[in-house]
Amino acid sequence: MMAxxxxxxxxxxxxxxxxxxxxxxxxxxxxxxxxxxxxLPFTMTLDPLSAIVLLTxxxxxxxxxxxITAVLINTPGTPAAAATCLDGYPLAQKGEAxxxxxMATVSSTVGGIFSVIxxxxxxxxxxxxxxEFGQPEYFALAIFGxxxxxxxxxxxxxxxxxxxxxGILISTIGKDFxxxxxxxxxxxxxxxxxIGFIPVVVGLFAISExxxxxxxxxxxxxRVALKAVKLPSLDDYKKTWKxxxxxxxxxxxxxxxxxxxxxxxSLIGYSEAKRFSKEPEEFGKGSIEGIAGAxxxxxxxxxxxMVPTLALGIPGSATTAVILTGLxxxxxxxxxDLFREQPDFLYGIFGAMLIANVLFFIFGFFGAxxxxxxxxxxxxxxxxxxxxVSVCGTYSLSQSIIDVWIMLFFGVLGFFMxxxxxxxxxxxxxxxxxxxxxxxxxxxxxxxxxxWLMFLTRxxxxxxxILSFIALAFPLLRSKKQKK
Amino acid sequence: xxxVHNKKRANKSLPFFFKDEFKVFFVIIFFSTILLISTFTxxxxxxxxxxxxxxxxxxxxxxxxxxxxxxxIYYLSFKNPWKKEKKLPKPFFLTILSFILFVxxxxxxxxxxxxxxxxxxxxxNWGEKRVFYLxxxxxxxxxxxFIFFEMILGLRFPPGxxxxxxxx
Numbered sequence: 001m002m003a004x005x006x007x008x009x010x011x012x013x014x015x016x017x018x019x020x021x022x023x024x025x026x027x028x029x030x031x032x033x034x035x036x037x038x039x040l041p042f043t044m045t046l047d048p049l050s051a052i053v054l055l056t057x058x059x060x061x062x063x064x065x066x067x068i069t070a071v072l073i074n075t076p077g078t079p080a081a082a083a084t085c086l087d088g089y090p091l092a093q094k095g096e097a098x099x100x101x102x103m104a105t106v107s108s109t110v111g112g113i114f115s116v117i118x119x120x121x122x123x124x125x126x127x128x129x130x131x132e133f134g135q136p137e138y139f140a141l142a143i144f145g146x147x148x149x150x151x152x153x154x155x156x157x158x159x160x161x162x163x164x165x166x167g168i169l170i171s172t173i174g175k176d177f178x179x180x181x182x183x184x185x186x187x188x189x190x191x192x193x194x195i196g197f198i199p200v201v202v203g204l205f206a207i208s209e210x211x212x213x214x215x216x217x218x219x220x221x222x223r224v225a226l227k228a229v230k231l232p233s234l235d236d237y238k239k240t241w242k243x244x245x246x247x248x249x250x251x252x253x254x255x256x257x258x259x260x261x262x263x264x265x266s267l268i269g270y271s272e273a274k275r276f277s278k279e280p281e282e283f284g285k286g287s288i289e290g291i292a293g294a295x296x297x298x299x300x301x302x303x304x305x306m307v308p309t310l311a312l313g314i315p316g317s318a319t320t321a322v323i324l325t326g327l328x329x330x331x332x333x334x335x336x337d338l339f340r341e342q343p344d345f346l347y348g349i350f351g352a353m354l355i356a357n358v359l360f361f362i363f364g365f366f367g368a369x370x371x372x373x374x375x376x377x378x379x380x381x382x383x384x385x386x387x388x389v390s391v392c393g394t395y396s397l398s399q400s401i402i403d404v405w406i407m408l409f410f411g412v413l414g415f416f417m418x419x420x421x422x423x424x425x426x427x428x429x430x431x432x433x434x435x436x437x438x439x440x441x442x443x444x445x446x447x448x449x450x451x452w453l454m455f456l457t458r459x460x461x462x463x464x465x466i467l468s469f470i471a472l473a474f475p476l477l478r479s480k481k482q483k484k
Numbered sequence: 485x486x487x488v489h490n491k492k493r494a495n496k497s498l499p500f501f502f503k504d505e506f507k508v509f510f511v512i513i514f515f516s517t518i519l520l521i522s523t524f525t526x527x528x529x530x531x532x533x534x535x536x537x538x539x540x541x542x543x544x545x546x547x548x549x550x551x552x553x554x555x556x557i558y559y560l561s562f563k564n565p566w567k568k569e570k571k572l573p574k575p576f577f578l579t580i581l582s583f584i585l586f587v588x589x590x591x592x593x594x595x596x597x598x599x600x601x602x603x604x605x606x607x608x609n610w611g612e613k614r615v616f617y618l619x620x621x622x623x624x625x626x627x628x629x630f631i632f633f634e635m636i637l638g639l640r641f642p643p644g645x646x647x648x649x650x651x652x
Contacts, residue, residue, distance in 0.1 A: 041637065042636075042637070044637065045636060045637060156557070158553050158556055158557050158560075159557060161553055162512070162550055162553045162554060162557070165546050165549050165550050165553070166550060168546055169519075169543060169546045169547065169550070172542060172543045172546070176539040178536075178539070179529050179539050181526060181527045181529070181539045182526070182527070183523075183526055183539060183540070183543060184519065184522065184543070186522075210579065211576060211579055211580070214573070214575045214576045214578075214579040214606075214610065215570075215572060215573055215575070215576050217573070217575055217610055217611065378612070379610060380606075380607050380610035380611050380612040380617075381607065381612065381617055381620070381621055383606065383610075384602070384603035384604075384606045384607045384621040384622070384625075385603070385621055385625050387599075387602060387603065387606070388599050388603060388625060388626045388629050389629055391586075391599055392599075392629050392630070392633050392639075395595075395639075395641070396633055396637055396639045399639065399640065401590060401591070401595070401642055404590070405587060408583050408586070408587065411583075412580065412583070419569055420504060420508050420566070420569075421566070438542050441537075441542070442536040442537055442542070443536070445536040445537060446536045450536070450537075
């Protein structure tokens with residue numbers, strides 16, 4: 001399984017990806033999605049497997065890296081580490097930062113490895129099922145993905161739906177792929193090829209974050225001193241092993257659903273840990289179970305999110321949308337055929353994720369203190385540098401200055417979207433699913449001779465539509481229940 | 485609690501067109517309407533070649549959906565008003581200004597110069613006054629990035645007054 005990874009080049013890529021991912025995870029505002037998008041142009045110099053190994057190792061390590069800042073400065077390095085702050089920082093304030101980070105490191109590693117096992121066994125099964133899918137089924141599946149995003153994503157479900165629809169709308173810019181008719185191009189030649197994924201991602205994540213940071217210049221972080229990361233004691237293991245396993249399961253499941261992956265997984269993992277705990281009153285005051293619940297879940301979501309990405313070509317999170325773009329750029333078409341035709345490639349990815357989880361354990365355990373120092377780089381130095389890399393990276397893919405302006409436009413738009421409570425993740429997922437949604441809808445209507453009701457005669461498609469309906473109704477029912 | 489109460493009261497006393505809810509609703513509906521109107525200008529496929537739906541139908545559907553959902557969030561905001569956001573500080577507007585400068589300079593003078601000017605401008609306005617660090621973010625780092633992209637990725641940057649010195 002790991003044979004392709006026993007090459008020095010791939011191991012160097014893995015090491016670099018893990019280190020880079022940790023740095024991205026530690027820095028508040030950056031994260032694996034932005035980092036993956038920024039490094040995507042550099043992957044053009046690599047072969048497809050090395051490129052995807054680099055992106056997946058960034059994903060795994062970046063998700064864990066967020067915990068370091070969550071524990072030490074009460075600011076999640078990534079959104080997925082938000083729940084870790086709740087108990088990580090209070091425990092660190094009690095002088096037990098090493099214990100908190102030790103538990104975060106162990107539970108993240110266990111969650112990550114658990115999810116790779118889920119990926120290895122579940123992805124091929126899903127890919128086999130996908131052989132039964134025709135155009136109508138793929139359309140229904142994509143709709144299900146978008147409704148799930150609205151349902152269990154962060155924030156208002158309706159705002160998530162608007163953002164998702166907006167993402168799909170962006171994908172319609174350019175020449176219509178079925179008829180070559182220009183749409184929303186307004187005579188601008190560069191727009192006829194459509195809007196690229198990278199300018200939108202870098203704009204919505206990196207540039208909008210730069211604008212956000214410009215509003216937080218007076219923010220002062222209270223840093224807790226860290227002597228060394230400590231492995232959890234036997235008592236801690238006894239207390240948390242059930243929580244870690246439960247959260248690993250929850251995280252893997254949430255990861256498989258197309259949503260905001262680790263962020264939602266960690267919140268659910270944390271609340272379930274509290275619900276099952278014998279000491280729920282300790283949560284929020286430095287509970288070791290709280291850290292374990294959140295961290296195992298968010299890292300377990302990484303493998304889970306790779307399941308639909310590889311098996312169906314439908315991303316399970318924003319970062320896997322970047323990985324999916326990486327696959328497409330390198331000429332790899334995700335889906336059932338990938339499992340039949342390139343098993344070595346897939347096993348390479350699985351193995352790389354497994355090793356990345358072990359590597360970030362080692363780096364996190366021995367280097368957390370060093371990584372925490374990265375947050376000392378002031379924003380007034382860091383963000384202009386990130387801007388320079390963003391601009392050059394965005395320009396490099398198509399060598400088009402229009403792409404850089406599109407990036408800036410989406411940066412400003414992303415800032416205001418976030419300011420008014422619209423998540424930018426659905427835009428990314430909508431953009432990447434847009435062509436699939438429209439293409440499969442139009443091809444289905446050709447098959448059905450324009451009869452929309454024929455969708456209901458396909459059992460798999462009908463199942464996905466029913467699930468979509470439930471996904472949409474779920475937030476309404478939840479809010480009514482909460483009011484009662 | 486008192487503060488929250490005061491904030492809510494202050495929010496309610498604002499005319500509706502000053503509230504964030506209305507501004508967001510208005511902007512989305514305004515641009516969606518313009519885009520919807522523009523879909524009527526898309527070319528149509530002749531009936532003999534048309535299989536399935538016209539190219540404009542799908543974007544039209546999406547825009548109508550966006551307008552419908554926006555109306556719902558605006559309606560819901562009457563029951564649950566949005567929390568009032570803090571005023572944006574001066575560095576935010578200066579950063580936006582630096583983006584505009586970047587676009588102008590990259591279009592008229594030089595791409596590399598535009599990156600340098602933006603980096604120094606942003607760093608300075610965010611509080612960095614030490615010359616070495618301004619030179620680091622404005623010249624040394626962009627130069628490293630430029631050479632890296634040029635040498636490793638074989639990227640050719642757009643011509644300009646500084647990049648031409650390198651290329652010719």
